Amino acid sequence: MSSRSYSLLGLWPVVNRWKPLVAGAVGLALIISVIVSLLMPNIYKSTAVFYPTNPNTTDPDRIVTDGGKLELGGRAEDLDRVITIGESQTLAELIIKQFNLHKHYKAGKPGEDVADQAALDEFNSNFTIVHNDRDAIEVNFLDRDKVLAARVANAIVHAIDSINQQLTFENRRTVITLYQTRKEFLxxxxxxxxxxxxxxxxxxxxxxxxxxxxxxxxxxxxxxxxxxxxxxxxxxxxxxxxxxxxxxxxxxxxxxxxxxxxxxxxxxxxxxxxxxxxxxxxxxxxxxxxxxxxxxxxxGKISSIYSVQKAFPATKKTKPVRWLIVVSSVIITLALSIVFVTLLELYRGNLSVGRPGSEPQY
The missing domain is CATH 1.10.287 (Helix Hairpins)
Structure with a gap:
């Protein structure tokens, strides 16, 4: 017995028979997606770009005594160090506390484990730090408040710079103590x-x-x-x-x-x-x-980074793309509706074939 063949053109009679249901589902999806997209808040992205520098060239001792000059980064260890600092929980907690993001995210009272974790998760979902194809570091931050997004992005860059300097600060203090001990001995x-x-x-x-x-x-x-x-x-x-x-x-x-x-x-x-x-x-x-x-x-403090672009309030939103949400919802609903009515037709056809005295419907 030969198997039955199906084609996309063969679906049109099925869709035509169930067009009220399909049209209703598509129309409902259109209305709901429009309402949801309009209710979604605008999200703005601010970006800061900087180059890390070699800490050996930003050491104040070397600059003063040896006449060294600042050298832009690009070395793998410099880039990895800066990205590691940016992705650290220490930096995240510092920024969250500085801008009181617990209240901004409505995460709860600071100090509570659940509230702290919620604020940290929300912050991490809005913050990215990446190494671009030009060996620069990009800091991106998303928020409903475009001014706050720019302030947070700039604060992150400043915090990265401070922590990066702090890595060599204690060593320089130890060196000064050794210099003082040597001077007193002599x-x-x-x-x-x-x-x-x-x-x-x-x-x-x-x-x-x-x-x-x-x-x-x-x-x-x-x-x-x-x-x-x-x-x-x-x-x-x-x-x-x-x-x-x-x-x-x-x-x-x-x-x-x-x-x-x-x-x-x-x-x-x-x-x-x-x-x-x-x-x-x-x-x-x-x-x-x-x-x-x-x-x-x-x-004195010498910056360990070279800022190329500070973050500024965005002039247009990053998301949501409302028309894309509506179109995607309508297309997906239409596809699911066609699949549903097709399976329903096949199910009903199988039931008819299985009854005594019934003939297949085409």
Whole structure:
């Protein structure tokens, strides 16, 4: 027995027989969809666009000391970090509290688990943060109030920037503490080296004056020459005085503050003290500069993002698309009505075939 074939053209007689029902269903769907679409509130979308920057280039310490420049993001780690911050619950709770969205969403009293979760779900359904094809970050927020939507989108960008800066803020504070500890240590070492330097100068009579050794050597040579001349002339009194003067210039117990014995003895020792003192002095100057620079840098804030477009109140609604709702409802209702009456006809036809003495209806 051959099977019965069906076609779309064969549905027209069925639809024609049930046209009052089909027309009524389509008309009812039209009326209901129009009413529902008109009752739906207008939803507006505000968008903010920004580029993340490399945190190494926005570190105030590097900018001040090394002359670094801001570099736009695009690195995968920068983009992932910013998106992760934007999708975090911490940021969502911060924005919900800032704009009192519990009341705006009619979610309930803040602090209650059900109300908090309802406000969080509503916020997440209206908020999106995406990485577009130009390596920028887009923050979108939907709301019935177009002004509030723009304010929330801008606040989200600001919160992302603040949290992103906070990631390196504690590290910079730790670095400043290390700078301060190093500076204080070098100040103590500098004071100790300075005291050792003064003590050595008093002990050996070496003050680091220019050409100090030349003057001492010249004085010794001239005194010795005069002594030899006095001895040769037989002037014993003058020779005795010159001999005493020469002793003072050459021996530590001769009475002269600057003498050859102490100078030679102290030169090597004082050279080490001078080198130590100069080294600590240079390191101390560098440590003070680093501490002052870091302290100044941490007191200022440099944005970790580069804003391309701030969010502004939308000039037209994003949804609902009322005509699309009405047309879709009518088409779907028409299709379901045709399917329903077709199945009903097939059911009735099968019942007729199954009865004794009945013939198939075509």
């Amino acid at each position: 100040e103590r070492e500098y004071a100790a080296a300075h005291d050792s330097l003064l003590a050595g100068r008093r002990r050996y009579g070496i003050y680091g004056m220019e050409n100090e050794s030349r003057y001492l050597g010249r004085a010794i040579i001239e005194t010795e020459t005069k002594l030899r001349q006095a001895e040769g002339e037989g002037n014993s009194s003058k020779a005795a005085g010159l001999r005493k003067a020469l002793r003072g210039l050459t021996q530590a117990d001769g009475g002269n503050f600057l003498n050859l014995e102490n100078y030679v003895k102290g030169t090597d020792r004082m050279a080490t003290v001078y080198a130590r003192f100069a080294d600590i002095q240079g390191r101390l100057i560098g440590a003070r500069n680093a501490y002052e620079t870091a302290k100044l840098a941490i007191s």
